[in-house]
Amino acid sequence: MTSPSADRLRRFDRAMRRRLDLKIAATRAYNSVPAAVQIVAGVVVSYSISHYLLGHSVPLLSITVVISTLGFGRDARPRRVFDSVVGILIGILFSELLFTLLGSGVWQLALILFLTFVVARFASPSAAFAAAAGVQSMMVMLLPDPDGGVLTRSIDGLIGGLVALAVTALVPRDPRGLARRDAGRLLSTLAESFQALLDGLRHGDEPAASLAVERLRRTQPLIDDWSSALDSAISIARISPFLRRHLPSLRQQARVLQGLDLAARHLRIIDRRVSFLLRDGIERPELAALLGEFAAGIEMLGASIDDPARFDDAAAAFEKIAPRLAPDLIVPGAPVTETIIVLLTRPLVVDLLVASGRPADEARALLPEV
Template identity: 30%
Template sequence: MSRIGTFLDSRRRRLRDAALPVLQCALAAGAAFAIARHVAGHELPFFAPIACVLVLGISVTNRLRRSVELALGVSVGVGVGDAIVLVIGSGWWQIAVVVALALLVALLFDVGALLLNQAAVSAVLVATLQPPGTTAAFSRWIDTLIGAALGLLVASVLPSNPLTAARRTVDALLAELEEALRGAAESIESADPETGARVLERIRASQRAVDAFEGAVDAGYEITRIAPGRRRHRGELSRLRTATDPLDLAVRNARVLVRRAVSAETDGEPVGDDVAPTLRALADAVGLLRVDLGGGHRLDGVEIAVLDVAARLPRGGGGFSADVVVAQMRSIVTDLLCATGMDREAARTAASASRR
C-alpha cells in the first residue's frame, strides 16, 4: 500500500473509532445548554455547553483523569471569576487579580498544569465577557457546573469501548515491529545498506506507537473502573498490559538489531546464511501475535511459533555485527515470550535453548 493509501486508511479508522464519542459530545453539549436554559432558567448559558465540550471532547482521545481535571479547572476559574468581578468590577488590573486568585485556589488542590491553565482561562473569560452587577453573576458558575457534571456523567455511563484504542494501537505497534524484522532480513539477503538504512529510520520513529499503546491500555483501565458495563473487558486489558513492557523492549532491541545489520553490510562483514530466514520466521511470529493479541484470542499458538524460532536461532552470525544481530534476535524472542505471559526467567531459558 502506498503512503497516501496508508494515511487515508489510518484517517478512516480514526474517524470510525471516534464517531460514537463525537456524537455523544455533540448531543451532550446541546443537552447541557437546554438544561441550563429551560431548567435553571438562564437566558444565555454559554458556559454550560463549553464546559461539557471541554470535558467530553478531551475524553475522546485522552484519559478520563484529564477530563476530571478540566471539569474542576473550569469550575474553579468561573467560580472565582464570578465572585471577584462581582466585588471589584472588570478591567485590566481586575483580570490580573482574578487570574492570580484562580491559580492560587487551584494550587490548593495540588493539581497538574492542565487544571491550572483551565482555571486561569475560565477566569479571564468571566472577567471580560460580561460586566459585573448583572443577572449573569454566579449563573455562569452554575452553568459551568451543569455542563461539567453532564460531561462527566456521559463519560461514566456511556464510555467508549476501552478495547478499541488498545487493539488499534497494539496492531500498529506490532505492524512496525514485523515490518522492521522483514526489512532487516531483506537488507541482509541483498547486502544493501540503503535498504537497511530506510528500515532503521522507520523503526527509530516507532516510539510514538509504543507510547500510544501504553496510553490506550491505561485509558481503557480507567474506563473499566468507572463504568460497570465495561468491567468485563478487564481480562483482555490485563493481558494487553502484560504485553506493554515486553513489546517496548522488543522494539528497542529491534532498533539495535537493524543498526548492527546496517553496520555489517556497510563494513562488508559476512553474515550467516541462516540469519535472514530466521529473521523472517521471527517476523511471522510477530504477525501471529499481532492477530491473536489484537483480536483477543488465545496466545498458545504464538508461544509455539516463538519457541520454534528460538530453536532455530543460530549460535552466531559470522562476524561482530552479525553476532549482535543474533543476540538481539534472542532478546526479541525473550520479549515476545514475555508478551504472551511467560515468566521472564523461563523466557530467557527458552530463548537460549537453540538446537543449532
C-alpha cells in the same frame, strides 16, 4: 518547456494528493463521531438541568464546561476529565469572587485574566487547560449578571462538570477501536522493518538494513499513541458498566504493548549491528532465517489482539526459537560480529515470551547455555 509526459505526471501526483487528503479528512471525521455524540449528549443533559430544572435562562457555562472538558483529544481518561473539571470550576469561582470584589472594567478584566492564567498553570501543566480556564473567566467578566446572582454561573459550571464526568462513564467513547488502529500501525511498521532487514541479510545489502533502521526509528511515536489510547480505554472500562467486561482483553493488550515496545528497542540495536556488519556485502542466510522466525512470531502476537487464541501460537513459535539461541547452533564457527547478533536475540525472545503470557523465569530457562 516541460514535456507532456512530465505535465501528466504532475497532474496525476496532484490528483493523488487531493484524494489522499480527502481520505484522511473523511477518516478523521468518521473517527470523531463517538466523541461528538458524547459531547452532544453531555450538552443536552447539562442544558436541560440548568435551564428547565433550575430555571437559569442562559446556562452558557454549563454547556461550555462540558465541551471544554470532554473535547476531541486522544486522552479521554476519567482522571483527565476530572482534573479539567476541577480546574475550570476553580477558575470560574475564582473569577466570580474577584469580579464581586473588584467590579468590572478594563484593568479588572486584565488582572483577573492574568491571575486566572497563573492559577491554571499552577493547577495543571497543560497549556490548553490554561486557555480553557481563561475563556471561562472572561465569560464571567463579560456576560450580563444572571437573574439568580453572580454565583449562578458557578452552579452552571458545577452542573456541566458533573455531567461531563457522568457521560464519560455512561456514554463512553470506547477507545478500543483507536487502540487497535494504533496497534495495527505499529505492527505494520515492524513488519516493513523486518522485511528490509531480511532483504539485507539475504542479499548482503547494507542499504536495505539501513532502511530498516530508519523505519524502526518511527516506532516510538506509534508506541506512545497506542499507550495513550490503551490507558484511556482501560481507565474508561474500569468505571463504565458497558465496557467493564472488556477489561481482561485490554489488560492482555497492554501486555502485548509492553512486549512489542521492548522488542522494538532490541530490534533497533540489532538492526544497527546488522547494518554495520553488511558493509562487507556478504550474505548471511542463517541470520536471515533466524530473524524471519522472529518476524513470524511477532505477526502471530499482533494477531492475538483481535483473536486471543493466537497467544498460544505466538508462545509456541518463540518457545521453538529460544532453545536454539546459541551462536554455535545458529552459525557454527561464526566470527564475533555475528555471534553478538545471536546473543542480542536472547533478551528479545524472553520479552516476547512474556508478552505471549509465559512467566519470565520459564522463558529464561528455555535459553541454552553459552
